[in-house]
Every structure is written in C-alpha cells, then in structure tokens.
Amino acid sequence: MSTGRTACAVITGLGAAVRGLTGPQDLLGPLPVGHRDEADPVSRLKGRGLRYKDRATKLGMAAAADALRAAGLTDDNGGLTVPGESVGVVASTNYGNADTVCETVQTIAESTYLATSPMMLPATSSNVVASWVAITHGLRGANLTLCNGPTSGLDAVNWARLLIAAGRVERVLVLGVEPDNAAVRHVTGTPEAPVAEDPAAVPELFDGAVALVVESAASVRARGARHLAAVGPYARRGDHAEAVAAVRSRHAGRIGLWCVPEHPEGVTAPAAGLGTGAGSAPVHDLSALYGPASGALGVLQCAAAAVWLDGRAGGRPDDAEAVLASAGTGDAGWDDASAALLLTGPATVSAGPGTASPRTEAVPMESVGGIR
Amino acid sequence: MSWIVTGMGAVASIGADVEEIFDSLIAGRSGLGPLHGYDREKFRAQVAYEIDDRPAPGVDVPLRATRWLERAVAQAAADAGLGDDLSEVPVLVGTTLRELRSVELSWRGGIPFDAADLHFGTMLRHRFGAADTHTVANACSASLYTLALGADLLDLDAADTVVVAGVDTITESTYGLLDRCYAEAPDRVRPFDRERRGMLQGEGAVAVVLRREADGPGPGSRVHARVRGVAVNCDAYHSSAPDAKSITAAVHEAHRRAGVRPADIDLVMLHGTGTPLNDEAESSALGTVFAGLSPSPYMTAIKSMTGHTAGASGLHSLVAAVDVMRTGTIPPTVYLDDPVDAVAGFRLVRGGTVRPQEPLRLAQIDSFGFGGLNAVAVVERVADEALRHPMHPEGGGK
Numbered sequence: 001m002s003t004g005r006t007a008c009a010v011i012t013g014l015g016a017a018v019r020g021l022t023g024p025q026d027l028l029g030p031l032p033v034g035h036r037d038e039a040d041p042v043s044r045l046k047g048r049g050l051r052y053k054d055r056a057t058k059l060g061m062a063a064a065a066d067a068l069r070a071a072g073l074t075d076d077n078g079g080l081t082v083p084g085e086s087v088g089v090v091a092s093t094n095y096g097n098a099d100t101v102c103e104t105v106q107t108i109a110e111s112t113y114l115a116t117s118p119m120m121l122p123a124t125s126s127n128v129v130a131s132w133v134a135i136t137h138g139l140r141g142a143n144l145t146l147c148n149g150p151t152s153g154l155d156a157v158n159w160a161r162l163l164i165a166a167g168r169v170e171r172v173l174v175l176g177v178e179p180d181n182a183a184v185r186h187v188t189g190t191p192e193a194p195v196a197e198d199p200a201a202v203p204e205l206f207d208g209a210v211a212l213v214v215e216s217a218a219s220v221r222a223r224g225a226r227h228l229a230a231v232g233p234y235a236r237r238g239d240h241a242e243a244v245a246a247v248r249s250r251h252a253g254r255i256g257l258w259c260v261p262e263h264p265e266g267v268t269a270p271a272a273g274l275g276t277g278a279g280s281a282p283v284h285d286l287s288a289l290y291g292p293a294s295g296a297l298g299v300l301q302c303a304a305a306a307v308w309l310d311g312r313a314g315g316r317p318d319d320a321e322a323v324l325a326s327a328g329t330g331d332a333g334w335d336d337a338s339a340a341l342l343l344t345g346p347a348t349v350s351a352g353p354g355t356a357s358p359r360t361e362a363v364p365m366e367s368v369g370g371i372r
Numbered sequence: 373m374s375w376i377v378t379g380m381g382a383v384a385s386i387g388a389d390v391e392e393i394f395d396s397l398i399a400g401r402s403g404l405g406p407l408h409g410y411d412r413e414k415f416r417a418q419v420a421y422e423i424d425d426r427p428a429p430g431v432d433v434p435l436r437a438t439r440w441l442e443r444a445v446a447q448a449a450a451d452a453g454l455g456d457d458l459s460e461v462p463v464l465v466g467t468t469l470r471e472l473r474s475v476e477l478s479w480r481g482g483i484p485f486d487a488a489d490l491h492f493g494t495m496l497r498h499r500f501g502a503a504d505t506h507t508v509a510n511a512c513s514a515s516l517y518t519l520a521l522g523a524d525l526l527d528l529d530a531a532d533t534v535v536v537a538g539v540d541t542i543t544e545s546t547y548g549l550l551d552r553c554y555a556e557a558p559d560r561v562r563p564f565d566r567e568r569r570g571m572l573q574g575e576g577a578v579a580v581v582l583r584r585e586a587d588g589p590g591p592g593s594r595v596h597a598r599v600r601g602v603a604v605n606c607d608a609y610h611s612s613a614p615d616a617k618s619i620t621a622a623v624h625e626a627h628r629r630a631g632v633r634p635a636d637i638d639l640v641m642l643h644g645t646g647t648p649l650n651d652e653a654e655s656s657a658l659g660t661v662f663a664g665l666s667p668s669p670y671m672t673a674i675k676s677m678t679g680h681t682a683g684a685s686g687l688h689s690l691v692a693a694v695d696v697m698r699t700g701t702i703p704p705t706v707y708l709d710d711p712v713d714a715v716a717g718f719r720l721v722r723g724g725t726v727r728p729q730e731p732l733r734l735a736q737i738d739s740f741g742f743g744g745l746n747a748v749a750v751v752e753r754v755a756d757e758a759l760r761h762p763m764h765p766e767g768g769g770k
Contacts, residue, residue: 095490101476105479108545117549121553122742124549125468126468126472131744135609137608140605140618142605147491148491148507162521168604183475183479187479236504336488336491337497
C-alpha cells in the first residue's frame with residue numbers, strides 16, 4: 001500500500017504542441033474533426049534562429065515554453081523565476097533527428113559535402129532538442145536525452161525523478177517529442193500514401209511534443225506552487241505483466257485509468273498479449289487517438305494522467321486512486337522491455353518532513369521506485 | 373559515498389580490448405587511417421580513426437556500433453565476474469549517434485534496418501538478458517553522464533551493480549558536416565597545437581562495471597579504481613560553442629563531490645578535441661581551476677590517438693586513466709609539437725611517455741559535448757593492498 005512517502009516528485013506544469021489541441025487540458029481527447037488541418041503549433045514560436053532547427057526541436061520548444069510558464073518557473077517576460085542550475089531537462093525522442101541525418105546524407109550523395117550547411121551539424125547529435133530548450137530558457141542543470149525505444153517516455157519521467165532524488169536538480173522539464181516526416185515514416189515502415197485496406201486513409205503518426213515539469217515536493221512548497229499529480233512507483237522489466245506487477249506491489253490502490261502501450265495489433269482492454277497484470281481498469285489508448293507516438297508516448301500518458309487526476313482532485317474521497325501508464329509490450333509484443341509507472345492524485349503527497357529538500361536529505365528507497 | 377570499478381571493457385581503432393588500447397597509447401600508436409566507409413570523392417577530409425571491420429573499402433554494413441558495444445559490455449561483465457547474465461543489472465549506454473549510420477544506409481541504400489535497433493536495449497536484451505537498459509544520447513559527454521547516473525542509482529539503492537557504457541560510430545552526415553565547418557580539412561587530431569585544424573571522429577565502445585564500495589567487488593573480486601565523484605551540467609549557452617565558465621563550474625563541482633582540492637589532482641585526462649573553440653574553453657577553465665598551482669597536474673589528451681570517439685570518449689579516457697595510475701606511465705598527446713600559449717603553464721605530456729617519480733593517485737576526466745553538456749569525473753587509484761585483499765569476503769574470484 002502506498003503512503004505519502006511514495007510521492008517524492010510531483011507534476012506542476014504541462015505543455016502541449018499538437019495540432020488541434022488548444023492546450024494540455026485537451027490531451028485526453030476527443031480530438032476535433034480535421035485536427036490534422038489545424039494550425040501548426042510551431043507557428044507559436046517567434047524570433048530569429050528557427051530556420052536551422054528541425055521540426056522536433058521546434059515542437060519541443062513550443063511545448064516546453066508552455067509547461068515552464070504553467071509551472072510558474074518563467075514569468076510574463078519569459079525569464080526564469082528560479083536559478084538555472086536548479087532546473088534539469090530530460091527529453092525523450094526516438095526519431096527526433098532522423099530527418100537531419102537522412103537529408104544530409106542524401107545531399108552529400110547528390111552534391112558532395114559542399115552542398116551541406118554547417119548550421120545543421122548540432123542537429124546530427126540526438127540531444128539537439130534538449131539542448132535547444134536548455135539554451136532558450138537558461139536551464140543549466142543536468143540535461144538528458146533518452147532514446148530508449150517504446151518505453152522511453154516513461155523512462156524519462158522516472159529519470160527526472162531520480163535526478164531530483166539524487167540531489168542534482170530541484171525540478172526537471174520533461175519532454176516527449178516525435179515528428180512525422182518522410183524519414184520517420186521510412187524508419188518505422190509507415191506508408192506515406194493511402195493503404196490498400198482503406199484507400200481514403202493515410203496511417204497516422206504522432207506529430208507533436210508534450211512537456212511536463214517534475215519537481216520535488218519541497219520545492220513546490222517553497223515556491224507556493226500548485227501541483228496536479230504525483231509521480232509514483234516505476235519499473236522496467238522484460239515482460240509487461242511483470243512491470244505492472246512490480247509497480248502494483250508498491251501501490252495497491254484502485255486503478256482509475258490505464259494508459260496502454262502501443263501494440264502492433266492495437267490495444268483493446270486489456271489486450272490478450274499484454275497479460276492480466278493490468279487488471280480491468282478503463283483503458284485509454286493514446287496511440288489510437290494520436291497515432292503511434294514512440295518516445296513521446298510515455299510523456300503524453302503522464303501529462304494526460306495529470307489532467308485526469310487534477311480533474312478529480314477533491315471530487316472523490318478515494319485518494320489512492322491512480323493512473324497506470326505502461327509502455328512497451330516486452331516479451332508479448334517483441335519490444336526489448338516494458339515500463340510501468342503509477343501516478344496518483346495531489347492529495348497523496350506528504351506534507352511532512354519526509355519530502356524536504358532533496359539536496360540535503362536522503363530519499364527513502366521505497367520512494368525512488370527502484371529501477372532494477 | 374564512493375563507488376568501485378570492478379570490470380572494464382573497450383574497443384577502439386587502436387585496440388580490441390583494454391590492454392591492447394593502453395599498449396597502443398603508451399607506444400604512441402595512432403588509429404588514424406584513410407577513410408574506409410564512404411565514397412572519398414564526396415569529401416575533402418580523407419582520414420578518420422575507424423575500426424577497420426567493414427567487408428571492403430567503401431562497403432558499409434549496418435549495426436557495427438551495436439556489435440562493438442556488445443564486445444565491450446561482454447569484456448567488462450566477464451572482468452567483473454558477472455558472466456553473460458545481466459538480467460538483474462541496469463545497463464546505461466551513452467552515445468552521440470546511436471545506430472544512425474544504419475539509418476543512413478537504409479535511407480539511401482535500401483539496406484534493411486529495424487527501428488528497434490536504434491536503441492541498444494534490443495541487443496542487450498537478446499545477448500545478455502538485460503531488461504533495464506537505457507540509451508542516453510548525450511552527445512560527446514554521454515558516457516561520463518551515464519557514469520554519473522549509474523553512481524546515482526547505486527547511491528539511491530536502486531541497484532547493487534550497474535554497467536555504464538559508451539559507443540559511437542561515424543555517421544556520414546556528421547563526417548560531411550564537420551568537413552564543411554573547418555577552413556581546412558583536418559589531417560589528424562592535434563589538441564592544443566598551433567597547427568590544429570579541427571576534430572576527426574573515431575569509433576569505439578567502452579563499458580565499466582560499477583558497485584558501491586561498501587558492498588565490495590562482488591563475484592569478480594577485482595577493484596580497478598574508485599570513483600570519487602561525477603559532476604554534470606549544461607552550459608545553456610550555445611549549440612556547439614562551449615562555455616568556459618560552465619566547464620569551470622562542472623570541474624569545481626566534481627572536486628566538491630569527490631572531497632578533493634585542485635592541488636590533489638595528479639592527472640587530467642583532457643577532453644582535447646583539437647578544435648580551437650573546445651581547446652580554448654577547456655584550457656581557460658583549467659587555468660582558472662588550477663590557478664596558482666605550480667607545477668600543474670600532468671595532462672594528456674588521448675583523442676590524438678583514438679580520434680574523437682564521441683559518446684564513448686569520456687569512459688575511454690577513464691579506462692585509460694585507470695591504467696595510467698596502475699602503471700605510473702602517462703601516454704603522450706601525440707602530434708602536439710607547438711603548444712598554444714593558453715597551455716603554457718600546464719604539464720602536458722608530449723613527445724613520449726612520462727613516468728613520474730611520485731605515485732599518480734587521483735585523476736580528473738573531462739568530457740564535453742554539443743549543446744553544452746559537460747561531465748567531469750574524479751577517479752582514484754586503489755592501493756595495491758586493497759587489490760590483494762578484496763574488501764568483501766564474498767569476492768570469490770570466480
């Protein structure tokens with residue numbers, strides 16, 4: 001059974017850069033009809049220097065600005081309200097810079113290295129999104145990019161919590177971003193043209209970014225900030241049922257919502273291939289809503305969970321009600337592994353001294369939600 | 373808290389294991405050679421520090437980085453007595469370019485590539501049964517970043533043993549864009565030399581097994597070195613130009629975490645890429661950190677022989693530092709003939725190896741990457757006494 005000690009990190013701000021969404025509050029759907037034809041969220045970005053940034057970076061920057069502002073970490077002028085050293089970045093993206101790599105190698109083949117632009121060099125390195133977000137906002141704490149396959153987004157949220165628990169930073173901007181372009185469709189084997197079974201439809205891929213701010217409870221109290229949800233136990237295992245069982249063993253409360261993994265055969269509650277570990281909670285399939293989201297999925301799930309939990313705060317007596325997020329199907333779906341993460345409502349955060357400043361206090365092992 | 377290195381493995385252009393690489397470093401043997409992988413007519417630069425394992429010149433094959441990583445992890449795991457079963461051990465892999473070379477081959481040449489192989493967890497699961505694996509794409513500081521993260525996992529009691537690793541191959545896109553950046557094509561990596569022209573990439577992989585010192589070395593019973601502290605930060609300044617002030621902060625933090633003063637550092641394994649901006653930022657930061665110390669710590673830059681192995685470079689330097697402290701022999705920075713003024717006060721090893729009279733006890737390892745990602749580690753030599761009498765009685769030497 002979980003206690004208040006389980007929540008050593010909380011979510012204090014959300015941002016989304018997805019066509020058709022007016023903001024992160026819409027993440028749970030449904031999407032408006034024709035959402036793919038809505039304004040491109042990167043059009044929100046202003047200023048110089050955008051020309052040489054890839055789509056993933058621009059999507060990430062749009063979502064990051066909103067999340068930092070929502071958390072109160074930036075003011076009306078965009079300036080940081082906390083020391084830059086106290087803020088880390090963890091980005092999750094599996095395909096973010098595939099377009100730069102593919103376009104550059106094509107250019108070299110056709111016209112030699114002379115036809116390339118040296119301005120593109122930093123974008124060949126897969127950390128480009130996290131770095132530009134840090135540069136834009138002066139975030140000088142630990143800066144990580146996870147390219148970890150289907151589980152990457154949930155792994156990123158957990159690494160944010162670990163960076164806080166280890167005392168390296170007090171809050172972390174977590175980004176999940178994947179662009180939809182020709183290179184990503186090539187790598188993922190997703191047709192760019194209509195498919196034979198349904199000539200009117202082109203398979204969708206997620207094209208966007210979601211951001212959330214993970215912060216120590218002590219920091220939230222010190223800033224007088226409001227939080228939406230708490231980050232609970234996490235596990236990464238070879239099998240989906242094992243990952244779910246591992247987090248459930250540390251939180252036995254009711255699962256109010258299950259955000260399911262992407263699955264090659266689609267997920268209907270709960271898919272046979274995923275085993276019985278997830279129980280019979282109501283299923284929310286964000287990949288079905290937005291298209292396969294790969295490294296963005298876990299962050300998308302956690303942001304949607306925060307919206308769902310925040311919407312129920314104070315409305316129900318059952319504080320132990322949690323959202324289960326799981327990504328990667330592990331053995332059942334031939335992914336390399338599966339990750340599971342529980343998120344709980346704001347009321348589960350202890351107000352006691354057990355979640356004081358992470359720089360000076362050891363975080364209880366149980367609260368870290370072991371990575372092993 | 374401190375952590376011990378109980379296993380090491382590495383591959384690079386200058387050797388197929390830790391011992392061979394160090395022998396090459398001591399011999400001043402460089403891995404520089406003619407460019408093998410690509411059509412040389414497309415580039416002005418014609419050389420790199422490649423691992424020569426392609427089927428024929430100009431004929432490239434996918435998943436080379438994955439195979440090197442597999443070898444390095446297998447070496448380190450065997451060295452630590454873990455065998456091939458890493459099912460209970462987190463494996464953190466630092467990289468700049470992942471398997472993006474395979475993506476290039478697939479995009480332009482139609483060579484089949486499975487998206488699942490972009491991250492290294494797929495191989496690690498198949499080969500070692502490892503399920504808790506993380507591909508950390510943190511540019512050229514990536515493997516020292518994973519060292520910091522691995523130490524944190526041990527610190528937080530989230531694992532008892534961790535494998536941290538680094539790997540990189542050369543992508544054609546990065547090679548071409550680097551070629552576009554410099555006034556003249558580099559003909560070799562010449563850190564801190566007036567004739568430096570820029571950086572050339574190297575290939576390789578490296579892995580280290582890490583445990584809490586209080587727990588002892590585990591099944592392998594060997595202790596190669598003690599990790600005293602690892603600092604990480606981000607310049608938040610520029611996508612490719614480093615910030616000396618931020619690097620200085622990272623070095624100071626590494627010393628603070630290690631509980632040492634600048635005067636305690638005997639050896640600095642320089643990042644030393646041979647690019648003017650990197651060299652100037654690093655020399656400026658070290659000038660600040662070691663101000664007033666005469667002589668300075670010994671310093672050397674092994675990229676002059678390995679090339680810039682990118683995400684693997686930080687741990688490549690760390691593994692070399694362990695052997696330097698063990699043998700008391702410091703390899704030279706080759707091709708450093710005419711040092712720039714900024715390093716005039718530094719005790720840079722050049723020309724040939726140096727064997728100081730005094731023992732080398734503490735090494736600082738620098739590692740900096742695109743996007744201003746900095747990681748600095750402090751590693752300590754383990755006394756011979758500790759090697760003869762493993763701290764943990766369960767260490768059976770299997």
